[in-house]
Amino acid sequence: GDSVTQMEGPVTLSEEAFLTINCTYTATGYPSLFWYVQYPGEGLQLLLKATKADDKGSNKGFEATYRKETTSFHLEKGSVQVSDSAVYFCALKTTSGTYKYIFGTGTRLKVLA
Amino acid sequence: NAGVTQTPKFQVLKTGQSMTLQCAQDMNHEYMSWYRQDPGMGLRLIHYSVGAGITDQGEVPNGYNVSRSTTEDFPLRLLSAAPSQTSVYFCASSYSFGTSPTEAFFGQGTRLTVV
Numbered sequence: 001g002d003s004v005t006q007m008e009g010p011v012t013l014s015e016e017a018f019l020t021i022n023c024t025y026t027a028t029g030y031p032s033l034f035w036y037v038q039y040p041g042e043g044l045q046l047l048l049k050a051t052k053a054d055d056k057g058s059n060k061g062f063e064a065t066y067r068k069e070t071t072s073f074h075l076e077k078g079s080v081q082v083s084d085s086a087v088y089f090c091a092l093k094t095t096s097g098t099y100k101y102i103f104g105t106g107t108r109l110k111v112l113a
Numbered sequence: 114n115a116g117v118t119q120t121p122k123f124q125v126l127k128t129g130q131s132m133t134l135q136c137a138q139d140m141n142h143e144y145m146s147w148y149r150q151d152p153g154m155g156l157r158l159i160h161y162s163v164g165a166g167i168t169d170q171g172e173v174p175n176g177y178n179v180s181r182s183t184t185e186d187f188p189l190r191l192l193s194a195a196p197s198q199t200s201v202y203f204c205a206s207s208y209s210f211g212t213s214p215t216e217a218f219f220g221q222g223t224r225l226t227v228v
Binding site: 004034036041042043044045046049089100101102103104105106 | 117146148153154155156157158161171203205216217218219220221222
């Protein structure tokens with residue numbers, strides 16, 4: 001079945017460091033891909049999305065490119081801030097039958113000042 | 114615009130008790146769903162609905178029941194609470210674009226403890 005695999009956390013970085021959180025997926029067809037962010041005590045918020053191969057989603061300095069050939073959607077940011085500390089979830093929306101969202105296990109990011 | 118509203122935010126139940134987690138959205142979204150979030154397991158789909166009167170099971174439906182009598186509301190019922198149902202529960206909704214739902218909008222979550 002469809003699945004999402006993302007890197008284990010926690011990831012601890014210093015402020016202004018470069019961030020990469022890896023995400024790969026297994027799916028039939030061409031799913032839409034998402035990154036969600038969860039701040040402490042809150043629900044998930046959409047960070048960015050891509051709906052077809054080679055699309056680049058971007059928001060708040062974060063970017064991710066839909067790579068069909070490597071079935072990946074890695075999240076990157078050139079310079080993280082303390083306020084980026086949160087849990088990040090990679091997700092896909094299935095394309096077959098009744099549409100469902102499948103989430104990865106989440107990666108906790110901690111940014112130190 | 115309230116978005117997706119879940120109540121209560123926190124709840125403690127005794128084993129065997131029943132309760133209903135409420136979820137309401139004011140965005141006229143057709144798709145609604147319930148997830149549970151457990152450490153190291155991400156979000157797992159419990160039940161979902163593609164419109165009023167239509168529901169279906171997700172990945173982990175046992176011990177839960179849902180109904181969708183209106184577009185706005187999608188309550189989740191725990192029939193007989195068990196400690197294994199201790200979790201954080203999230204309700205989400207999506208609007209449709211053509212025949213496919215777009216990104217999901219989440220509520221703030223309900224933290225449930227079963228003792």
